[in-house]
Amino acid sequence: MGEVIVVTSGKGGVGKTTTSASLACGFARRGKKIAVVDFDIGLRNLDLIMGCERRVVYDFVNVINGDCSLKQALIKDKRFDNLSVLAASQTKDKDALTQDGVAKVIDELKSEFDIVLCDSPAGIERGAFFAMYFADRAVVVVNPEVSSVRDSDRVLGIMSSKSRRAEQGQTAVKEHLLLTRYSPERVERGDMMSIGDVEEILGVKVIGVIPESPEVLSASNSGVPVILDENSDAGQAYTDAVARLLGDTVPMRFLDAKKKGFFQRLFGS
């Protein structure tokens, strides 16, 4: 049986979809058979960032409504044949998601794939709720700022009390924090929260820190998840995060301002 991982946040625009796309490619590159599912019904942009928007014929809601089979709706990635995308629908309403419908799709995906990665919409409503309800693990994407941290706290609370695991009395959903849009310069200046601050407030360990990086936008625009851009800091940081999610021990990188090397920092610049 595969594992369900939700990428969630509470607050909007913090980098969930960017993260989902990169983690999906990262897991695929590590040989995992993976499906990534867009729960942002009505907005649909995971497929754009994955670069498969022109091949969307059927979507998540079509599968739930029985318009097509799950197999027909899954879009195989052109770069990794062990990676598939289940797109959201642009035209349909969020109410199209039903608990039974989503459960059926998730359970079918679990039997086919090692990892089912769910890209949650912002907020704590229907779409976000279903995205996290079936999760075994959660990657909570948080920006180092108060409002994002508060919303993540809220989402963690809902997950610990209302997820399927909580309802069935199973071991709790495993929680990870992924700090994104991190700017060491701004942390140093004191206008951004540090990793320690965020970990302390939320009481959850950070599994990765993705620096603010201009390559993210260009990657999104070209439909190539930033993790595949080996020259970008953000891409390398996502590669590290994937490794940690798979249990590897990898030191944190890109935490210091102005990218000084170790010796440079020791002896000043």
Add this chain to the structure above:
Amino acid sequence: MQGLLFTPAFELKSAQMSLMVLAVRRFDLDQLQIEISQHVAKAPALLKNAPVVLDLGQADPKPTAHQVTNLLMRTQVAGLRVVALVADAIGEPLAHAVGLPALTVGPRRKKSDEAPAKPTEAEAAAAPTAPEIPATPDANPGAEAAPQEPAEDAPAEPVAVPPLLLPGPIRGGQQIYAKGRDLIITGAVSAGAEVAADGCVHVYGRLSGKALAGAAGDVRARIYCLSFGPELVSIAGNFKVFESAPREIAGKAVEIYLNEGRVDVRPLKA
């Protein structure tokens, strides 16, 4: 047959309950309405529509019956229900005038089987219009077991009521209410979370949200936390709001208690 015929339709029992007292200091209708709504908004789960006893003993200026009627309406709009007036020289005639019962607030009253009575607690014994239960916040579903009813009439053996014990963290948006007992949280209480108990509240972690002890009116209830940084603390309905924690106690292990009707915070000695 006889049983059916002669079973009385009612039973008059004596019961004790604690109610919050709304003690008016400055009788300014507009200001009172604003402040009461603000208070209720801070802890809606606990206070919304809570029954209170109106104490006009210290009210300045002394209101007329007409003004009290006006205040009753405004209090209701603001989210509290006045169920009676405190029966003192001022309250007694006003209570008659506005058609509410007048209640004698229990002074220190010793009972052999009971700890000293709570000074601000309103004794509602045999007052038929007094509500049966104090304000009952929405408890986190599943977090609370059946409420513990105190033994009726009979001077019961003092039994330790087990606390409601929950692992933390209690996160933003979550509400916990330990009815009739203490609440122990082994972990943090996040900003935006609300933890309340009729007894004491213990937080073995950082307190960043709201904590309310003595929710049913026990002024002896206290709050303890390992790291102080709450949005609000309340003992028996007496609030203190913190925009930010004062430097001397921020992040410290503290005890929060009621000191002559005011909420006080003091560091716990190591």
